[in-house]
Amino acid sequence: MKKYKLVLWNLIPFGMEKSDRKYPPLNLGIIASLTPPHWEVVIRDEYFEEFKTEPCDIVGFTAMTSHALGAYEAAGEFKKMGIVTVMGGVHATICTEEALAHVDAVIKGEAEELWGEFIGDFENNQLKRLYFCAKPVNLNKVPKQAFHLYNSNYQWGIVQTTRGCAGNCEFCVVTSIFGATYRKRPIEAVVGEIQDMPQNRLFIADDNLIGFSNEDHNRFKDLCRLLINKNVNKIWITQVPLQFSDDEKMMDLAYKAGCRGVFIGIESGSVEVLAGKMKKHMNVKYVKEGNFVEKINKHGIQVFGSLILGNDEDGKDCFRLTYSAIKRLKLAMVHVSPLVPFPGTPLFKRLIAENRLLYTDFPNDWRYYRKAEIILFKPAKMNVQELNEGTLWLYEKLFSLSSIISRAISSYFTSGNLKTAMIAYKVNLEYRKTYKECSRLIKEQLKNSNFDSQLDKISG
Ligand code: SF4
Missing domain, CATH: 3.40.50.280 (Cobalamin-binding domain)
Structure with a gap:
């Protein structure tokens, strides 16, 4: 007892x-x-x-x-x-x-x-x-999860191997929460934890699994080698920056260690946006060159890209430009949404200071700070209605059946792999449901639009 x-x-x-x-x-x-x-x-x-x-x-x-x-x-x-x-x-x-x-x-x-x-x-x-917690935790102290206490219905396992990021991108909370120093768990502990989890598929929930320095990259390669040498034999997906596509050896090892998909915050197809308030300069080169998907796909790894609409540099043409960028970059799977100013981010602080947040009756209004189903701020170069309508237009373009099929075909030619194309097709069909729901909520917001009163409120 x-x-x-x-x-x-x-x-x-x-x-x-x-x-x-x-x-x-x-x-x-x-x-x-x-x-x-x-x-x-x-x-x-x-x-x-x-x-x-x-x-x-x-x-x-x-x-x-x-x-x-x-x-x-x-x-x-x-x-x-x-x-x-x-x-x-x-x-x-x-x-x-x-x-x-x-x-x-x-x-x-x-x-x-x-x-x-x-x-x-x-x-x-x-x-x-x-x-x-006054100072960042030494990750040697992170224990193995209590797997025996979890519900047995989870299809995927999860593990985290690093915390912290020096990126400090304006919309992201990671640097505020975990600090700017990239901290790493010992790879032996990570591999042991992956071996012990009951699932054969897992999400490696690092915000950036490969880090930015050579030392970080080598540590990631060592992690892959250990997964291979120990015959762990589980497949996994994770989050990496675009630098992943620079290193053939890294991608080769990642695939052999079980990596089958990477989420990448591309954030925008516009160089002006990337180098603007968002501070994601590091993506500029890759978006200009436009061949990172092919490079990663060649190794049997899928790319799931995420892009943001309504940035301060985005004009009314950002929806059309984003659609073209997705095609040009050959992104088979994408997540696109208007900017969400989460608390704790530099973006949230700036929009508060500029009196541009539409919903500030906290904690009650936190209900809106989730997926971007409702525009939460006054955009710089368009109005709220235009951002909503443009987002709707883009969702409908991206998740029409013909568009999904066309991206799956393009994925087949990019990867040379039918299975890769089929996965892209299925994932997009799933996403189609989510985006239909988001579209419904946006239409509702447009219908019951109280932007005027919200805008009156913030303009005093
Ligand atoms: S978006 Fe990525 S690179 Fe930027 S701060 Fe967050 S984790 Fe770091």
Whole structure:
């Protein structure tokens, strides 16, 4: 019989329908491993079960901004039962005061060096309200996830091997959360964790798995070599910068180690945008040359590109230009959306300072800060309606059946591989459903448009 019970909840984003959840909540698996053995730990996932309260000593929530309102509501239910509530994750780290108004304690920043203290304080009846990680955690201290506590329905495993990024791109929260220093877990620990996970497919959830320096690149190659030498034999997808396409040896090793797809933040087909406020100068050369997809595909690795609309340098022609760029770059699979100014990013701070955010009644308005279904800011070179209408036009162009088929055919010629083309076709069909839903929401917003009152509000 365990002495205490901890319940950890992974909630679906506030107000969203349940969808497929492919992989487990990594940070909750780590928290569970950090909890002493005299605690019973339960990890619950709203993707698989209805939210409910239950008797326990502590309930913990992790939340991105899109989950924050749901986490506050859920914490309120547990608090009514006299149960101690704690919250961590990106949102509580950025909006700490706000989170403290809804839960008993906040873990601000990385939890590895704080969780033991938090649990000890609870047991000694000396709980503090704030546990603050003042310096980046040494990643040697990251334990293996508690795989045995996860729901058995996840189709994909997940692992993280690095944290931190010096990129500091204006729209991205990674540098604020994890710092500018690229920190790496020992590759032996990573490979051991991958071997132990029950799934044969996984997402390596690094924001940039290969890093930027030669040393980082060599470490990635060593990781691949170890996966190969240990016959791990699992396939994986991950996130890399465009520099990945420069190194034939790296791509060859990645494929042999199981890599079958990479997400790449291309961000824009416009050099002016990349070198503008976004500060993604590093992509300029690749977008100009335009052959990175072919180079990566040649190694049997798919490219999933992501692009952003409504940047300050984007004019009304950005939708047409983005469509042409996707064709020119031969991107078979893409994610395109208007800019979302998430809290904690330099972009959010700038738009607040420029009085350009449309929804600022926080925490209530965090409900809109999720996928870009609603335009959240006043664009610089068009109005909100034009950004909405242009986005709709682009979604319809990109996800029409004829366009999906044409990109799959182009993928076949780029990769020389029928399987690659079929995967692109299937992924795009799945995405078509998502974009149909986004289009529906945009149309609704256009119909019930309250931009005028929002704009009146921000212009005082
Ligand atoms: S977008 Fe990528 S490169 Fe830029 S700061 Fe974020 S993780 Fe780093």
